[in-house]
Every structure is written in C-alpha cells, then in structure tokens.
Amino acid sequence: MxxxxxxxxxxxxxxxxxxxxxxxxxxxxxxxxxxxxxxxxxxxxxxxxxxxxxxxxxxxxxxxxxxxxxxxxxxxxxxxxxxxxxxxxxxxxxxxxxxxxxEVPATLDFTPPQGPLPAELRTIAHALDQAYARLRAARQREQALEGARRELVAWVSHDLRTPLAGMRAMVEALEDGVVDDTATVSRYHNQIRLEVDRLAHMVDDLFELSRIHAGALRLSPRRVGLGDLVADALAGVEALAMAKGVRLTGDTPPVLPVYADAAELGRALRNLVVNAIRHTPQDGAVVVRATADDATVRLSVADACGGIPEDDLPRVFDVAFRGEAARTPGPDRGAGLGLAIARGIVEAHEGAIAVVNEGPGCRFEISLPRAASPA
Missing domain, CATH: 1.20.58 (Methane Monooxygenase Hydroxylase; Chain G, domain 1)
Incomplete structure (x- = not known):
C-alpha cells in the first residue's frame, strides 16, 4: 500500500x-x-x-x-x-x-529606492550604486584628461609657432640675401639648428606622453643600482647645469638596488633634474639623493626655485602645467611635459611621485618598491 x-x-x-x-x-x-x-x-x-x-x-x-x-x-x-x-x-x-x-540624472547620482527591498534586489541596488560611483569617477577622469588635452594643444601650438616663426624669418633672410656676412649667417644656422633640436625634443616628449596615456608604455624591468642611475642622469645634464651656473650634487649609497626599466626610470629622473636646473637661479644648487628602507627606495631632487604656491602643488604633474607665478620661464623652458612624463613612468613602475616645498625651493621625490626577484 x-x-x-x-x-x-x-x-x-x-x-x-x-x-x-x-x-x-x-x-x-x-x-x-x-x-x-x-x-x-x-x-x-x-x-x-x-x-x-x-x-x-x-x-x-x-x-x-x-x-x-x-x-x-x-x-x-x-x-x-x-x-x-x-x-x-x-x-x-x-x-x-x-x-x-x-531617473538617474546626467550627473550619474544614483538614489536607491526608498523602503524595504528583498535581499537580492537590495544587493542589486548596492551594486548599481557602486557602479554609478565608478562611472562618475571615470567621467571625472575623462573630463580632466580632455581638459589636459586641450591645454596641451594650446601650449604646444604656442611653443611650435614661436620657433617656427623665428626659423622662417631667418630662412627668408638667408634666401633673400638680407644677411650675407659670415658671422650672422653662422649665427642664424646655429640658431636654426638649436630650434630644430628643441622641436625634435618636444615631438619626442609628445610621443612618450601619448604612449603613457594610451597604456602602451612597455617596460623591460631588471635589477639596477640607483647609484649608476643617478650618475648617468647627472652626467646627461651636466652641460645644462654648467651653462646655467647651477651646482649639481649626487648623494647615493653605492649599492642600492631597484627592479625597474633603467632607460625609462632614468628618463623620469633626468626630467626632474632638468626641471630643477631650469628653475634654479645662478649659483644655486640641485641635490639628488637616494634613500631606502626595508620595502621602499626613494629618489629625491631638491632645488632652489623659491618654492611653488600651495594652490599649484596639486597641479605640478598635470600635462602642460607651468607654475609661472612661482617660476618665471626662460628661453630654455620646455613644453611643460617633463613632469607629466615622469609621473607616468613612475606610476607604470607601481611607484609614486610627489613634491613639497622645502628649504630654498622644493623637493620632488620618487618612491619605488625595493628590488626583489622577478615574478
């Protein structure tokens, strides 16, 4: 049954x-x-x-x-x-x-529905809130990047027009025979060569920055000593420092390893040193130091620029930023890309870069994880 x-x-x-x-x-x-x-x-x-x-x-x-x-x-x-x-x-x-x-507005501010919801729908509402928060942050980053692009185009357009106009005037003077004495002709040729070198350097910076923004910067990390890195960077800018009358000093322990792309990290450090030299007055000093603890190595570049206004400090690493209120640019000024490139390279190494006012000027500092065996 x-x-x-x-x-x-x-x-x-x-x-x-x-x-x-x-x-x-x-x-x-x-x-x-x-x-x-x-x-x-x-x-x-x-x-x-x-x-x-x-x-x-x-x-x-x-x-x-x-x-x-x-x-x-x-x-x-x-x-x-x-x-x-x-x-x-x-x-x-x-x-x-x-x-x-x-009902989510254009500002992407999501307001979860009022009153009790079943647990699953409450979880979905929380996930939507987080998703809209990420969208807001992404939109803010996109707007900031778009503003930086516009500013970059304005800066670069100005910096390209100025030397091109000067070179055109000198070339026309040479072609028309307005200038025919040997000394002036030689000076014009030297000036044209210098402007071409400057424009080539600017194009190189733009290419590097575009690779960073596109996420196409490919690193080849290996174990390198910071002492060699600092020595190479100082050697590469020694002529600029001598011409400006600025003293260069390096203070780095002989054995201080870091796991990094030597060429790219060297470029970031060189950009910081060049920036420091350009804004340090004659007879001033630029000091490069390296320190470390158990997990982090730090590279610092201290100058005598007179300091940066507090309101400008958060914007120092923005594309095309020039703190002209605190730093009067001279004829050798760059396109305002060096610090942005340095930040991109350091962040690609999973490091951080910062600036503070200190002493007679300011101090830029790169922080990187200490060298370890490759993963």
Missing amino acids: ILQIIAVTAGLGLVIAVLGLTVLWLLRGRSIGVMLAVVAVVTVAATLAGVVAITMEMIIDGHPKDVVLTVVAIAGLVGIGVALVVARQVVAASRKLVTAVE
Whole structure:
C-alpha cells in the first residue's frame, strides 16, 4: 500500500513538474511575478493531485473524503493567493528599482529606492550604486584628461609657432640675401639648428606622453643600482647645469638596488633634474639623493626655485602645467611635459611621485618598491 501511494504521488508530481517547467520555459521572458505564480501553482497542483488521487482510490470514502478534499482545495487556494501576493511585492520592488535607474540624472547620482527591498534586489541596488560611483569617477577622469588635452594643444601650438616663426624669418633672410656676412649667417644656422633640436625634443616628449596615456608604455624591468642611475642622469645634464651656473650634487649609497626599466626610470629622473636646473637661479644648487628602507627606495631632487604656491602643488604633474607665478620661464623652458612624463613612468613602475616645498625651493621625490626577484 505504501509503495502504491508513493508511486502514484511521484508519477503525478513528475507529470505536473514537467508541465510546469515547460510553461516556465515558454514564459522565460515574462515578469518574475508570473513565473512565481506558475511555481506556486505547480507546487499546489502537485500536492493536490497526490492527495486527491489517494483519497479517491484508496484510503478515504464518504463524508471524510469530502472534508479532506475541501481542506486541500482551500489550502491550495491560500497557497496560490500567498504566492500571488509575494509575486506582486517582488514585481513592485523591481519596478521601484527600475524607476530609480531611469531617473538617474546626467550627473550619474544614483538614489536607491526608498523602503524595504528583498535581499537580492537590495544587493542589486548596492551594486548599481557602486557602479554609478565608478562611472562618475571615470567621467571625472575623462573630463580632466580632455581638459589636459586641450591645454596641451594650446601650449604646444604656442611653443611650435614661436620657433617656427623665428626659423622662417631667418630662412627668408638667408634666401633673400638680407644677411650675407659670415658671422650672422653662422649665427642664424646655429640658431636654426638649436630650434630644430628643441622641436625634435618636444615631438619626442609628445610621443612618450601619448604612449603613457594610451597604456602602451612597455617596460623591460631588471635589477639596477640607483647609484649608476643617478650618475648617468647627472652626467646627461651636466652641460645644462654648467651653462646655467647651477651646482649639481649626487648623494647615493653605492649599492642600492631597484627592479625597474633603467632607460625609462632614468628618463623620469633626468626630467626632474632638468626641471630643477631650469628653475634654479645662478649659483644655486640641485641635490639628488637616494634613500631606502626595508620595502621602499626613494629618489629625491631638491632645488632652489623659491618654492611653488600651495594652490599649484596639486597641479605640478598635470600635462602642460607651468607654475609661472612661482617660476618665471626662460628661453630654455620646455613644453611643460617633463613632469607629466615622469609621473607616468613612475606610476607604470607601481611607484609614486610627489613634491613639497622645502628649504630654498622644493623637493620632488620618487618612491619605488625595493628590488626583489622577478615574478
């Protein structure tokens, strides 16, 4: 008898379950409320079918059978009613969440719907809040980058027009024979060569900066000593320092390793030193130091520029920024790209770069993880 009851109930339940799954598949694109209602109907129908089958065929007869069927029918209706109420609440909560998303303003400030939500929808609302926060941050970065691009175009356009206009005037003077004495002709040729070198350096900086912004900077890290890195950087700018009358000093322990791309990190350090020399007055000093602790190495470049206004400090590494209120640029000024390139190279090494006012000028500092075996 027990086996027969189990067989009949399982058979009817299987048939109803297959029918229910078929209906759910057909309604898979419909509202979650409809799907919950189908699930409730399938559950109640399977229970009712089993009870009715057993009642009609095997166990109960007469008035008790009518009572059982009535109770089961009422229980089924109650179950379906509760399922419909729950489905309606879930649908209402879902619509509140959809409305909150549709009402997100152009500023991407997402306001989660008020009132209680089911746990899953509350999790979705929290995830949406975080996603919109990331979108806001991305938009702010994009706007800042776009502003930097515009500023860069303005700066570079100015810096390109000035030397090109001078070279055109000198070339026209040479072509027209306005200048024919040997000394002036030689001076014009030297000036044209210097301007061409400057423009080539500017184009090289623009190419490097575009690689950094595009994420195309490819590093070839290896274990290098900071002493050699500092020595190479100082040797490369020694002529500029002598011409400016600035003293260069390097203070680096002989063995202080770092895992980095020597060429790119050397360029970043050289940009900082060149920047320091350009803004240090004659007879001033530029000091390059290297220090380390257990996990970090630091390269610092201290100058005698007279300091940077506090309001300008956060913008020092922006593209094309020139703190002319604190640093009056001379004829050898760059295009304002050196510090932005240095920051990009340092960040590509998973390091950090900062600047503070200190003593007679300011101090730029590069922080990098200490050398370890390659991963």
